[in-house]
Amino acid sequence: MILLTAWLPMILKRLPLSLPIVAMAAGYGVGPLLWSDTVVRAAYRPEVIERLTEFVILIALMGAGLRIKRPLSWRGWVSTLLMIAVAMPLSIFGMAALCWSLAGFSAASAVLIGTALAPTDPVLAAEVQAKPPGEEEGGEVRFVLTSEAGLNDGAAFPFVLLAIGLSTASFQAIWQSWLLSDVLLRILVGGVVGFLAGWCFGLLAFKLPSLELAKTGDGLVAVGVTLVSYGATEMLDGYGFLAVFIAAVTLRATDRGHDFHAAMAEFSEQIERILMVLIMLVFGAALRWGLLAPLGWRDILVGLLFLLLVRPLAGWASLAWSPLPTAAKGLIAFFGIRGLGTIYYLAFAVSRAEFEDAGRIWALSAFVIMCSVVLHGVSSSPVMNWVDRRRARVQKQHVTPDTTKPERATDDDVAGSAADFGGRREPEGS
Template sequence: MVFIAAGVGLAQTGLLPAEGAQEGLHFLAEIALVILLFLDAAKVNLRELLAERTVPLRMLVLGLPIAVLLGTVAAAVFLPGWPVFALALMAAILAPTDAALGQPVLTDERVPEMERQTLSVESGLNDGLALPSVLLFASLAAATADGDGRNWPLFIASQLVLGPLVGGLVGYLGGKVILLADQRGLSTGTHEGIATIAFACAAYLGATLMDGNGFIAAFVAGIAFGYVVKRQISFVYEFTESEGKLLSWSAFFLLGLTLVPEAIGKLDGPMLALILTSLFVIRPLAIWLSLMGTGLPARTKLFLGWFGPRGLATALFALLIAGKTDPEYADPVLMIAINTVWISALLHGSTAAPAAAWYGRKTGK
């Protein structure tokens, strides 16, 4: 909230040209997405997730697709005349969540550990899991608009197969190299940190050069890297809590400086209705449906459903596909995404601490 507001405030002064800052935002967006996808994935314990974390697993495997499906239907209501792939693209961009905007919930010990861990795992993984559908719908929307005659089964296969293959190989080998260097005393924490970032970038560049998807590659590389090193390398966790946050805050500041003022100026009734429906109806309903049969009380389902703030992933996905989809819909998609981010930052940021205290009281913490 603070960094977005600071960016908007600076934009009103005219002291910093928005055009130059927007170029920096695009560069920062791509770098931030590659690194944060890698690091978020590296922190996940796959064995523990598959064996015990049934709640976040259901929210990811069931809740995320349900949110995209419901979001497509809602977008069709509020954006009449849009082609189906553009509607699905909008829904996929609005589906990922960002734990940074609900940080008081994740750090408040009055909230039971299960709920905090669930939201942390879900927000860490759902941006990477949503990415393939975002890229696919963007490509299909562009192709249907310009009559692209490419071999779509081959294109989809190259995007969804080559990226994970390259990422998995780079992440696995990178983890082995770092472990070996650490065990033999051939590296320091600083050099391990530089190497880790290099592996994330190598996965992205390697997949891109092979016509695979670099962002999916970075995400899979992080999973493979984390599986190999486990918690023996502290850099991943330290970076995420320090430099990683600074990277995210910088992106939020540049969003406020370059895009939020324009997005607010284009906010109209149908757009606002779609955003509020996404925040208040689609996400909570998708989570509720995904958790049916778990025995969780209604307040827990509602609590987990509400704390799905839209943040950096939504903004970055919209920025990255702006030039890859039908130009007629690229700007509206971007404006809806940016307006969703600042509205979510306001609503979720202001309710995080009070809701955490309320939920803690209700659960006896």
């Protein structure tokens, strides 16, 4: 499978398939020939799967951050911030309400399911992410999906801790400590430590001639930056996922055009793909061995409503204040890909608190992951190829014949989707 991990992406570019689909199908079909029921259940224990998914998410966050070339500004990041501040809470609330009212879950279990499924996954979203360093960013749709996936894993953690708290106490008893500690303080610590780590490693990599890490050309540096950023933040009781992404974005900003970013991003992507395939193999085998057995018809209905209605509507509503055109808003709202982040949050929570109907929680979440992997995996490549072609046509229309420099687009041009697929011009010096 590791050999196929290197070979299959070349083949799958021509097909409406993705590597996670192939790995999941292989685990489902071949798993019983390789592993017994006991082996699969041992591999899918919360404490095992938590550590494995934790590491692959960290590597994916570093890779996503290194893809972000755009400087931080309100105009450039407003759509991302709306997706984090509006779409994700709406998705959590909507799914929790469905789980509580329609499927009969307890409040704590409903919040946990909603939180685990709300964030866009940075691991299974490679087809829709911004282009790697050294290439053009790829437009607004790719940028927003990449930056959202990078930030929302840290932003979702307060709600995971809320679900853990609700398993033993009422909301009235914990809301003050939750708001001050789990929301405000830990997010602040993660942001500050991530920025300082990225800034320090940026100096070591590009600014100090005697210590320039960039001269090594070794992509392994990305893993070191990831682990130092994460470990330091967790020691200070902050959100390490948030810190890793911010550290990567800050590191890229130190010298945006340096070739070393491409080496680090490529190494991170290779590790991410190998671990992702391994986890999806186990996930496919777990599906074969009865992970979906506790699933009822109400759970199936709730899962489909969330995937096809709640997330798209939440994303669409949050982008109502965004300057993006209609087509871009629809694509961003649709591609809320679930995956390994969901598995991590569930494993993290169930290993620290007792939740009613834990089997149903896993079954419902696994059902949504399975549907999302297939739905978004089949559609992402052809849709994003169409986006890239449309973006190229828009850019070509705004190039003058004599200077080959982009013209300033009119309001009608922007409304006609110059901005949504990447017609935005890069600021000077970026």
